[in-house]
Amino acid sequence: MITFLADHNIEGHAALLWSAxxxxxxxxxxxxxxxxxxxxxxxxxxxxxxxxxxxxxxQFVLLTGNRNMQGDDSLEETIREENQPxxxxxxxxxxxxxxxxxxxxxxxxxxxxxxxxxxxxxxGAGRLFIP
Numbered sequence: 001m002i003t004f005l006a007d008h009n010i011e012g013h014a015a016l017l018w019s020a021x022x023x024x025x026x027x028x029x030x031x032x033x034x035x036x037x038x039x040x041x042x043x044x045x046x047x048x049x050x051x052x053x054x055x056x057x058x059q060f061v062l063l064t065g066n067r068n069m070q071g072d073d074s075l076e077e078t079i080r081e082e083n084q085p086x087x088x089x090x091x092x093x094x095x096x097x098x099x100x101x102x103x104x105x106x107x108x109x110x111x112x113x114x115x116x117x118x119x120x121x122x123x124g125a126g127r128l129f130i131p
Contacts, residue, residue: 001031002116004091005060007051008037010045013096020109024058030116048075052082052090053061061088061119065096066129076127085124091115094129107131116121 005012018034021027037044042054052075055062069076079090091112098104111130115122122128 001033002119003010003033003058003060004063005037005040005042005051005058006034006036006095007064009061010065010096011036011092012094013065013099016099016105017063017093017108017112019104021112022108024079026109026113029066030113034063034117047073049073049078051070051075052078055090056082056087059088062090063073064090064092066094070077079126083124083126087126088119089115089125090127092127092129094131104131 004014014034018027021032022125026032037046040054040058040060042051046054050073052062054060064075071077075090093099093108095104099108115128115130
């Protein structure tokens with residue numbers, strides 16, 4: 001099973017993406033699971049670095065919006081400093097505001113499925129943008 005941890009500020013957008021996976025029947029074919037910070041008992045106040053480390057330790061794929069690169073604990077800085085060849089990628093929705101568009105959601109879902117099918121090939125990639 002591949003578990004995705006939805007960043008707390010995109011939980012609604014992640015739910016829209018998951019609904020596209022359901023509608024298209026992908027969840028019947030692939031063992032995918034979506035969890036939230038609350039599900040994982042992860043505080044909303046966690047730094048990006050803490051969230052990335054938690055996701056890696058738990059073997060969760062972190063699903064985010066396009067976070068900034070500012071600060072020592074930013075997600076981008078964390079990936080640059082701590083990413084290893086075995087690290088799971090961070091999947092970033094390029095434009096979360098477009099998740100309201102059905103076509104965009106479907107494109108994101110298709111790209112997410114592709115990533116899941118070849119997840120081991122993406123280890124160490126750092127960040128992957130969808131669609």
